[in-house]
Amino acid sequence: MRAKPRGSLAAAILLAACSCSRVPDPLPGVPRLVLWAWERPEHLRFVDPQGAGVAFLARSISWQGGRVASSPRYQPLEVQPGTAMIAVVRLDSGGAPLPAHEAVVPEVLNAAALPGVRAVQIDFDARVSEREWYAGLLGRVRERLPRWQPLTMTALASWCLGDPWIRRLPVADAVPMLFRMGAGEPREVREFSSPVCRASLGVATDEVPYRAPHGRRLFVFNPRPWTADAYRGAIELSRRWR
Amino acid sequence: MKWLRLLASLAVLAVALGPRDGNGCGPFLTDLEFTTYHGPTPAELAAGQIGVLRPHFYREPLLLAYRTLSGAPLTPEEKPGLEHWPWLRETAGTAPAASPVERWLAARKKVAGAAAVDRIDTDRLIPGSEYQNFTNCLDGAFENATATLGRRIAQWGAADPRTAEWLKGQDQVFENCSAGPKIPPPLPAADRQAAADREYQVAAAAFYALQLDQARAAFDKIAADGASPWHDIAPYLAARASIRQGTFQKDESSLRDAVTRLRAIVKDPARSKLHDSAEGLLEFVRARLEPGKRLVELGAELMKPLPADRFSRALTDYTTIWDRMEEAKQAPPAAESDLADWIVTVQKNGDGLAKWREVHSLAWLVAAVMGSDPRKPMPADLAAAARAVKSDSPAYPTVSYYGIRGLILQGKADDARQWTDQALAAKPSDAFANLLRAERLSIARDWTEFLRFAPRRPVAEGSDDLGTEEPLAGARTGKKAIALDSDSVRPLNREVPLKLWIDAARSDALSRTLQADIARAGWVRSVILGDTAAARTLAARVSELSPDLAPEMRAYLAEKEPGAALFTAAFLMLRAPGLEPVMRPGEGRTTPALKQDIFRDNWWDLDKQAAGREPVHDALNDLYPKDKPGPARFLPKEQRAAGEKEWTSLGDAASNGVEWLCGQAIAWAQSHPQDARVPQALHLAVDATHYGPAGDLTHKLSKQAFDILHRGYPASEWARKTKYWY
Numbered sequence: 001m002r003a004k005p006r007g008s009l010a011a012a013i014l015l016a017a018c019s020c021s022r023v024p025d026p027l028p029g030v031p032r033l034v035l036w037a038w039e040r041p042e043h044l045r046f047v048d049p050q051g052a053g054v055a056f057l058a059r060s061i062s063w064q065g066g067r068v069a070s071s072p073r074y075q076p077l078e079v080q081p082g083t084a085m086i087a088v089v090r091l092d093s094g095g096a097p098l099p100a101h102e103a104v105v106p107e108v109l110n111a112a113a114l115p116g117v118r119a120v121q122i123d124f125d126a127r128v129s130e131r132e133w134y135a136g137l138l139g140r141v142r143e144r145l146p147r148w149q150p151l152t153m154t155a156l157a158s159w160c161l162g163d164p165w166i167r168r169l170p171v172a173d174a175v176p177m178l179f180r181m182g183a184g185e186p187r188e189v190r191e192f193s194s195p196v197c198r199a200s201l202g203v204a205t206d207e208v209p210y211r212a213p214h215g216r217r218l219f220v221f222n223p224r225p226w227t228a229d230a231y232r233g234a235i236e237l238s239r240r241w242r
Numbered sequence: 243m244k245w246l247r248l249l250a251s252l253a254v255l256a257v258a259l260g261p262r263d264g265n266g267c268g269p270f271l272t273d274l275e276f277t278t279y280h281g282p283t284p285a286e287l288a289a290g291q292i293g294v295l296r297p298h299f300y301r302e303p304l305l306l307a308y309r310t311l312s313g314a315p316l317t318p319e320e321k322p323g324l325e326h327w328p329w330l331r332e333t334a335g336t337a338p339a340a341s342p343v344e345r346w347l348a349a350r351k352k353v354a355g356a357a358a359v360d361r362i363d364t365d366r367l368i369p370g371s372e373y374q375n376f377t378n379c380l381d382g383a384f385e386n387a388t389a390t391l392g393r394r395i396a397q398w399g400a401a402d403p404r405t406a407e408w409l410k411g412q413d414q415v416f417e418n419c420s421a422g423p424k425i426p427p428p429l430p431a432a433d434r435q436a437a438a439d440r441e442y443q444v445a446a447a448a449f450y451a452l453q454l455d456q457a458r459a460a461f462d463k464i465a466a467d468g469a470s471p472w473h474d475i476a477p478y479l480a481a482r483a484s485i486r487q488g489t490f491q492k493d494e495s496s497l498r499d500a501v502t503r504l505r506a507i508v509k510d511p512a513r514s515k516l517h518d519s520a521e522g523l524l525e526f527v528r529a530r531l532e533p534g535k536r537l538v539e540l541g542a543e544l545m546k547p548l549p550a551d552r553f554s555r556a557l558t559d560y561t562t563i564w565d566r567m568e569e570a571k572q573a574p575p576a577a578e579s580d581l582a583d584w585i586v587t588v589q590k591n592g593d594g595l596a597k598w599r600e601v602h603s604l605a606w607l608v609a610a611v612m613g614s615d616p617r618k619p620m621p622a623d624l625a626a627a628a629r630a631v632k633s634d635s636p637a638y639p640t641v642s643y644y645g646i647r648g649l650i651l652q653g654k655a656d657d658a659r660q661w662t663d664q665a666l667a668a669k670p671s672d673a674f675a676n677l678l679r680a681e682r683l684s685i686a687r688d689w690t691e692f693l694r695f696a697p698r699r700p701v702a703e704g705s706d707d708l709g710t711e712e713p714l715a716g717a718r719t720g721k722k723a724i725a726l727d728s729d730s731v732r733p734l735n736r737e738v739p740l741k742l743w744i745d746a747a748r749s750d751a752l753s754r755t756l757q758a759d760i761a762r763a764g765w766v767r768s769v770i771l772g773d774t775a776a777a778r779t780l781a782a783r784v785s786e787l788s789p790d791l792a793p794e795m796r797a798y799l800a801e802k803e804p805g806a807a808l809f810t811a812a813f814l815m816l817r818a819p820g821l822e823p824v825m826r827p828g829e830g831r832t833t834p835a836l837k838q839d840i841f842r843d844n845w846w847d848l849d850k851q852a853a854g855r856e857p858v859h860d861a862l863n864d865l866y867p868k869d870k871p872g873p874a875r876f877l878p879k880e881q882r883a884a885g886e887k888e889w890t891s892l893g894d895a896a897s898n899g900v901e902w903l904c905g906q907a908i909a910w911a912q913s914h915p916q917d918a919r920v921p922q923a924l925h926l927a928v929d930a931t932h933y934g935p936a937g938d939l940t941h942k943l944s945k946q947a948f949d950i951l952h953r954g955y956p957a958s959e960w961a962r963k964t965k966y967w968y
Contacts, residue, residue: 041569056373072365072375115372158842162932162968193968 026172026199027119027150027217030084033238035231036202036221041076044083046228051235053084055121055219058111061104064094070107084118086152087111091124098133101140108141112149119150121175131165142170152200160197167194175219179204201241205233214241274700274714274828276676276727277861282307283673283701283713290315292636293673294643295608296861297591301561304585309545310636311605320553342384349388353409354401363420369452369490378450379419387412394439404436411443415450423451434469442472449483452490458483477507478516478523485527497527525559533563534575541581584609595624604637611641616648616864629661633668643674646681647864655685673701676727677861683729684865686876689742693751696730699723700829722755727859728827733872734760735824739884740768740776742877747783758787759825762835765795767823769811770896771888774804777811790836791818805913812906813919815899816926819844819934822899823892827859838933845899847935848892898937900930904947911950924951925960932968944968 030053037044037056044054056077061070079085089108112120120141126134142151150172159166160176174196191213192198201213204221218241220234281303282293292307299307306316340348343362350356366378391409398405411426418424425447429440445460461480464470481503488497500523507513507520529536540560548556564574576583580601587594587609594609611628614620620628628641642665649658662682670678676698683695700723703712714723726734734746743764747757761783768776778799785795794814801807815821820835822845833839862871877885896902907927911920924947931944948967955961 058373073373074365074375074377076371077373162966 032217034219039075040225043078045078049080049082055086055088058087060090061107062092063099066097068099068103085116086119086121087117088121101137105140121152123154139170160192160194162193173199175200175202177202275702276698277673278702286671294639308581308584308605317547342381346384346388349391352400362416366420415443415447418447418450438470454483454487500527529563533567537563538575538579541579608637608640611644616651639674643677672699684873686873692876693749696726697724698727724753729862729871731825731827736889737882737885744779763825766821809910813923816903822846845934848897900934901937901939904943921955921958921960925964928964
């Protein structure tokens with residue numbers, strides 16, 4: 001938080017106005033509950049398209065020695081027609097040298113072009129030394145995605161707690177991941193200081209955070225393939241987080 | 243025709259393996275493991291051991307265990323066949339060699355005027371699916387194309403128009419790998435060689451475009467043309483077209499058509515070079531048509547030594563078929579195969595006693611011991627047989643571990659100690675020794691035994707979410723990697739009084755690394771608890787064991803006045819985010835104490851420990867109530883009570899490290915505003931509220947420290963550096 005501004009009526013009015021207005025939903029048309037569907041058989045016909053969206057691993061991109069390997073989804077994924085789909089692209093770094101952006105961007109765009117995909121989510125645990133490269137990649141992807149298609153990302157919770165790096169990324173939404181965190185990652189969060197992290201939360205069915213802001217779109221990870229029971233549990237979880 | 247065998251093998255593997263498992267959405271951090279979860283450790287396998295079997299092992303190691311227990315261990319020739327086992331994945335390092343696709347892309351550049359092609363996408367959506375892909379063009383296709391191009395360049399020359407036309411056709415073939423259809427046009431028959439090549443390209447393009455009827459007809463036509471250089475292989479590819487049709491359309495008649503075609507190839511002496519490949523495809527089709535029978539056959543084949551590639555393929559096929567049957571809710575053929583029966587029994591932790599009594603084999607002895615109720619004595623005949631297993635038997639680790647666990651849970655601690663000590667003396671593998679130590683620690687009689695059996699040597703690193711386990715590398719190996727598990731850390735943090743922390747910090751039973759860890763945590767603990775004598779003793783020990791902290795410890799020891807010493811300690815802790823008053827299981831914090839951790843693993847939050855949310859090594863759940871590991875009676879009552887009281891006091895005084903440190907900095911700033919260290923301490927305190935764990939008061943304390951700093955020391959460099967509170 002910045003040091004308190006001194007005696008500015010205009011700022012106070014502005015602040016009040018901001019607090020009353022609704023922030024536009026960064027993922028319009030996507031339900032408030034989104035199931036993450038990983039690279040395993042996911043038969044999600046029991047998911048009500050009005051009740052939940054599906055963020056599915058659509059492509060995995062990795063690099064080693066500067067060479068890029070890109071794989072599409074190999075596992076079955078079944079959803080009901082009309083389900084809001086988010087294509088997740090996972091990046092795995094083999095370290096330096098980092099690949100040219102142009103070797104990665106088309107792969108992301110391939111995923112974005114899959115049927116019914118309303119948004120793209122990049123999942124990359126960028127090291128500090130990779131942040132500049134990652135920011136550049138996001139910029140290039142954003143430039144080439146259709147304007148109607150939001151670009152989102154997953155984020156370490158600590159990135160969302162005042163790390164200035166995340167504030168300048170060209171993403172509509174960053175989903176703080178409140179599960180499977182490093183030992184020092186905050187497990188109790190009242191609010192994320194980065195505005196881009198304030199629309200969504202990432203939790204797991206088996207690891208619910210002690211405390212986290214409510215009223216967010218909930219992305220839910222299930223450590224095993226989704227079942228109707230697990231889906232019901234996710235719905236319950238999302239109700240609790242309203 | 244080596245490439246042909248390779249092609250067939252890859253085709254079978256690619257289709258048989260089916261969709262691949264993987265994960266997204268990290269971070270997936272790896273943890274140190276004291277025993278592996280999915281199979282024996284690499285070191286055990288290399289030594290021909292199977293370790294302590296667990297019901298959650300993958301089926302591959304269980305199959306191997308059954309074979310080893312049946313007297314046929316893995317041979318040196320077979321070991322390379324295991325290199326792709328999930329928990330033996332190659333670790334990242336050198337860049338992989340060029341792939342067949344990359345070699346093809348390089349080779350085609352030799353042709354004069356070749357169009358620019360930078361990449362080829364080998365995957366295509368499965369027909370009828372919107373999101374699921376398969377690898378359409380396998381490595382063998384690119385190897386074949388590279389070899390053929392080499393021959394045509396040798397024959398015609400790189401600048402010859404025929405070579406350019408061949409390449410153009412081949413580029414179109416590969417366009418179908420991910421898109422299409424793109425079928426090259428036929429060529430005039432004037433040049434017989436070029437025309438025959440093109441016919442083959444047309445058939446291949448149709449195959450990759452999944453125009454399978456057309457592809458099969460085209461391959462049949464080539465097969466009938468004795469003059470075509472592709473005459474020999476064409477029937478085999480026609481059979482592959484039928485297999486694809488049968489697989490994608492779930493059409494049994496196409497699969498049976500493939501069987502007829504492949505059998506004809508196998509019977510044709512003129513096509514002997516294709517026999518191996520055709521037999522491989524026959525196996526694949528049979529796995530689809532008669533999975534249970536094929537599983538029984540593969541199980542029998544795998545019971546005897548095989549060449550590495552055959553072993554690897556049969557093992558993969560075996561588990562893939564089983565997985566498919568499981569997915570289709572088909573029962574494995576337990577009645578027809580002793581191996582399948584045994585795997586089912588072990589995985590379900592089922593009752594193998596009756597079967598053991600019937601067959602008296604070592605494998606079934608192991609299954610019977612694993613499945614026996616640990617809270618009841620084993621039947622006398624089973625107990626005697628288990629105890630009679632010699633230490634050099636592959637069954638010894640498993641029967642000993644489960645046998646000892648039973649004795650412990652039945653309250654026969656003396657018998658358990660005797661068996662454990664005997665097993666520990668028999669040079670167990672590290673993973674087995676860790677389990678034995680866990681058992682022995684659970685019945686530790688005193689503090690000395692507690693320290694003796696607490697240390698464990700890591701054996702692998704793994705990620706639960708990825709389901710992977712990999713060999714240890716770098717700093718995670720060697721003596722310095724020896725660590726504590728939660729069965730010693732939990733009691734140490736909650737029940738052991740400071741007096742014994744001092745003892746542990748000098749105990750020869752622990753490595754110097756562990757002594758140093760305990761000295762540091764004990765010092766922080768004693769400072770918070772206000773036990774000055776203990777704090778001074780431990781500070782001296784820290785300066786001996788942790789050179790990076792030695793100057794700071796000397797400064798602390800130089801302070802004679804208790805209040806000043808407390809602030810000096812807090813000032814150091816503010817600069818050392820790695821200091822905390824507790825021990826951690828496993829690897830702990832890997833960033834040096836004086837450095838901030840990039841994942842914000844800084845200072846401490848005891849509420850997390852109090853809530854019992856520290857990770858507990860799975861095997862310890864065999865011995866303790868869930869998530870509450872630690873021996874019950876190794877300390878006299880009064881010592882334990884003192885330790886518990888200290889733990890409570892610690893939580894009351896400094897549950898949240900950042901808040902406690904902020905409080906110390908603010909209090910000292912208010913009472914000693916002239917101390918030159920104050921501005922820096924306040925800056926560090928505000929910084930800690932950003933990079934450390936947050937509590938209910940963190941925000942308030944952050945602002946308070948910020949205000950004192952800016953009001954009291956506005957011109958200091960520390961005020962300038964402190965632009966925000968958190």
